[in-house]
Amino acid sequence: MSSTTEAITGGRLMVELLEEAGVEIVFGYPGGAILPFYDELYHSKKIKHILVRHEQGAIHMAEGYARSTGKLGVCIATSGPGATNLITGLTDAKLDSIPILAITGQVSTDAIGTDAFQEADIFGITIPITKYNALIKKADDLSRHFEEAIKIAMGGRPGPVLLDFPKDVQLEKTTVRKATSLKIAPHHYERPKVKGDPQEFAEALNQAKRPLLYVGGGAINSFASAEIKALAEKANAPVTTTLMGLGAFPGTHPLSVGMLGMHGTAYANKAVLECDYILNLGARFDDRVAKYQDFAPNAVRAHVDIDAAEFNKRINVDYILHGDLKDAIREILPFVKGGDRTSWIDNIQSLKKNHPLDFDNSGDSIKPQDFLHRVYTKTKGEAIVSTDVGQHQMWAAQYYLFDKPNTWLTSGGLGTMGYGLPAAIGAKFGNPDKMVICVTGDGSFQMCIQELATIAQSNLGVKILLFNNNFLGMVRQWQELFYEERFSESQWTYNPNFVKLAEAYGIPAMRIEHKSEIDKGVDFFLKDNGSALIEVMIPAEEKVFPMIPAGKSQQDLIEFKDLGKLKK
Amino acid sequence: MKHTLSILVNNHPGVMSHVSGLFTRRGYNIDSIAVGVTDNADVSSMTIVLNGDDFIVGQVKNQLLKLPDVLKVQDMAYASSVQRELVLISFSITETNRSEALTICNGFDVKILEITEDSLLIEFSGNSRQVTNVISVIKPFGIREISRTGQIAIAYRNQNAV
Ligand SMILES: Cc1ncc(C[n+]2csc(CCOP(=O)(O)OP(=O)(O)O)c2C)c(N)n1
Numbered sequence: 001m002s003s004t005t006e007a008i009t010g011g012r013l014m015v016e017l018l019e020e021a022g023v024e025i026v027f028g029y030p031g032g033a034i035l036p037f038y039d040e041l042y043h044s045k046k047i048k049h050i051l052v053r054h055e056q057g058a059i060h061m062a063e064g065y066a067r068s069t070g071k072l073g074v075c076i077a078t079s080g081p082g083a084t085n086l087i088t089g090l091t092d093a094k095l096d097s098i099p100i101l102a103i104t105g106q107v108s109t110d111a112i113g114t115d116a117f118q119e120a121d122i123f124g125i126t127i128p129i130t131k132y133n134a135l136i137k138k139a140d141d142l143s144r145h146f147e148e149a150i151k152i153a154m155g156g157r158p159g160p161v162l163l164d165f166p167k168d169v170q171l172e173k174t175t176v177r178k179a180t181s182l183k184i185a186p187h188h189y190e191r192p193k194v195k196g197d198p199q200e201f202a203e204a205l206n207q208a209k210r211p212l213l214y215v216g217g218g219a220i221n222s223f224a225s226a227e228i229k230a231l232a233e234k235a236n237a238p239v240t241t242t243l244m245g246l247g248a249f250p251g252t253h254p255l256s257v258g259m260l261g262m263h264g265t266a267y268a269n270k271a272v273l274e275c276d277y278i279l280n281l282g283a284r285f286d287d288r289v290a291k292y293q294d295f296a297p298n299a300v301r302a303h304v305d306i307d308a309a310e311f312n313k314r315i316n317v318d319y320i321l322h323g324d325l326k327d328a329i330r331e332i333l334p335f336v337k338g339g340d341r342t343s344w345i346d347n348i349q350s351l352k353k354n355h356p357l358d359f360d361n362s363g364d365s366i367k368p369q370d371f372l373h374r375v376y377t378k379t380k381g382e383a384i385v386s387t388d389v390g391q392h393q394m395w396a397a398q399y400y401l402f403d404k405p406n407t408w409l410t411s412g413g414l415g416t417m418g419y420g421l422p423a424a425i426g427a428k429f430g431n432p433d434k435m436v437i438c439v440t441g442d443g444s445f446q447m448c449i450q451e452l453a454t455i456a457q458s459n460l461g462v463k464i465l466l467f468n469n470n471f472l473g474m475v476r477q478w479q480e481l482f483y484e485e486r487f488s489e490s491q492w493t494y495n496p497n498f499v500k501l502a503e504a505y506g507i508p509a510m511r512i513e514h515k516s517e518i519d520k521g522v523d524f525f526l527k528d529n530g531s532a533l534i535e536v537m538i539p540a541e542e543k544v545f546p547m548i549p550a551g552k553s554q555q556d557l558i559e560f561k562d563l564g565k566l567k568k
Numbered sequence: 569m570k571h572t573l574s575i576l577v578n579n580h581p582g583v584m585s586h587v588s589g590l591f592t593r594r595g596y597n598i599d600s601i602a603v604g605v606t607d608n609a610d611v612s613s614m615t616i617v618l619n620g621d622d623f624i625v626g627q628v629k630n631q632l633l634k635l636p637d638v639l640k641v642q643d644m645a646y647a648s649s650v651q652r653e654l655v656l657i658s659f660s661i662t663e664t665n666r667s668e669a670l671t672i673c674n675g676f677d678v679k680i681l682e683i684t685e686d687s688l689l690i691e692f693s694g695n696s697r698q699v700t701n702v703i704s705v706i707k708p709f710g711i712r713e714i715s716r717t718g719q720i721a722i723a724y725r726n727q728n729a730v
Contacts, residue, residue: 185636309630309633
């Protein structure tokens with residue numbers, strides 16, 4: 001930190017604080033109320049600013065960057081409409097626990113509350129969707145709020161924070177550049193000591209004959225993959241992950257049973273019914289996984305989480321460890337005994353054999369599952385994959401196996417269509433040497449499609465895999481199965497020519513429709529590190545299986561082979 | 569069941585909306601809320617009375633503790649704490665019922681703040697039940713204006729005595 005006591009403007013101070021915090025890249029969009037800050041940013045040599053096409057793009061890029069690097073994601077918007085365009089992303093980051101700092105311009109303090117031009121009460125609006133927010137009323141307060149904001153975003157269970165920065169405060173001079181007092185209770189930013197009895201906790205696992213580990217997104221946030229692997233292998237326990245937890249445990253590991261929940265594997269969902277012990281590691285018994293109190297009906301339930309408010313929130317548990325997941329598992333491990341679980345593991349293997357992921361690949365049309373598998377094989381499972389929301393998201397979760405954390409970017413909690421493309425862009429900025437693929441659908445793609453320009457302008461090698469079924473596929477699936485095929489407003493009567501559209505942005509593109517074109521398509525798509533779009537035409541009737549219908553439990557799982565039964 | 573939560577929060581703008589927003593958002597109902605600064609100007613104390621079973625109140629506590637500006641949350645058991653509300657009532661009197669009104673006020677330990685020809689202004693503090701009781705006794709006289717605070721509370725030092 002520079003020791004100067006020379007007075008500088010709030011805008012200058014914000015830039016210096018960001019630099020000191022190690023922020024290397026920010027995603028943003030300027031406007032009147034944030035201009036003094038942008039004027040200072042102009043001089044920064046350490047911070048790269050990515051000019052986006054829509055503020056929603058900026059915040060999803062920050063999310064993709066944060067999730068794929070484990071660092072803080074930063075986005076900037078002007079007051080009023082700029083700030084309100086961040087709302088979806090903030091909510092998304094809150095539900096998926098992604099550390100984001102949003103800086104918004106605000107009208108000058110003397111105009112606040114007067115319905116001034118481009119004034120929005122963004123502080124009030126974002127109270128329920130941020131972990132912390134503040135309106136900076138004087139430049140002297142900036143460094144304190146900044147420090148609080150960053151610590152809270154990154155500490156404990158991560159989340160989004162917002163600093164609302166009035167124009168006059170950006171211009172006001174200050175010499176205060178150290179956080180003088182932190183009044184926020186330390187548990188909001190310090191790594192708390194693990195609370196609970198690890199020995200008793202481990203003992204319950206040791207007693208189990210049929211244990212199952214259930215791993216959530218918290219495992220990614222706590223960088224606990226190595227510990228989870230050690231625990232699973234020592235206890236000889238199969239592992240299932242949530243949608244958010246994919247990659248926290250290697251998808252190719254013999255103990256992996258894949259994803260749990262509504263569109264999880266049949267064997268993971270059946271393992272939940274059969275296990276006599278289930279250990280939740282950084283997941284939240286979300287309703288897409290655990291609908292009712294009878295979740296894992298035969299099991300002793302144990303839960304490790306950094307957020308105490310998650311304990312017994314939806315599903316009651318028998319054992320609790322409160323703290324950072326990595327620390328907690330390290331404390332449990334010495335007490336865990338090997339135990340012979342051969343018959344349970346055999347049972348799991350036969351579940352896997354008898355209830356595999358399945359689809360009909362007999363016709364001439366291209367099946368998304370097959371295509372994803374080809375992309376998986378060709379990329380050796382090493383790509384970073386982002387998705388939008390819908391059927392393609394679930395197929396990607398099922399057919400691309402993730403062996404490493406921070407390589408799977410998806411909107412889990414909020415289910416935000418439009419997330420995929422900007423998240424991939426953010427991830428590519430954070431991981432320039434890795435292949436980054438956005439798996440999207442013809443609906444979702446059009447929600448943040450304007451960010452194709454951001455790819456072009458930075459010459460970014462982002463790959464776009466677009467499954468076109470000319471439908472809002474997931475909506476159609478529900479209408480087919482549960483609304484007697486009344487396809488109310490789910491079919492597109494118009495779609496643009498996506499290939500030409502991509503080419504208009506200078507992105508090489510290709511469209512394939514028949515099975516015979518698959519190899520050519522995959523080669524085109526993955527031939528180099530440059531950007532590319534492949535549009536894969538798929539049958540509208542293709543559905544995601546297995547499926548647990550909404551409001552039902554694991555017992556009611558429908559597999560591909562049950563489809564006949566369902567439609568009688 | 570009624571619960572009284574005593575909460576210490578950072579004394580700065582927005583904290584009230586954070587706390588009250590949490591209640592509306594999660595569908596918890598607040599009976600009353602009272603706020604005042606403590607001896608430390610940076611810290612305010614809030615007393616929230618709410619209706620709910622132990623599960624709900626546990627959830628409320630957990631969620632409150634997640635707010636960065638919330639420093640401490642204490643669930644006050646009724647028997648081991650003292651609870652007070654304050655009420656100010658202006659009501660009508662006549663020549664004939666004036667002395668009856670004054671007798672009632674004396675009996676209830678009510679403070680009389682103003683007497684006019686045809687009205688009395690009184691102050692009363694007590695627990696919630698007592699305050700409600702005083703209001704219902706005064707009501708027949710004809711209440712002109714009433715202002716009642718939310719409940720505040722403090723736990724007894726000696727928790728064993730109860
Ligand atoms: C912003 C937003 N609006 C609406 C929805 C509801 N929704 C969920 S999936 C879906 C269909 C998505 O269609 P598409 O992107 O084409 O993907 P597909 O299911 O066809 O693979 C819709 C409309 C949503 N998740 N997000």
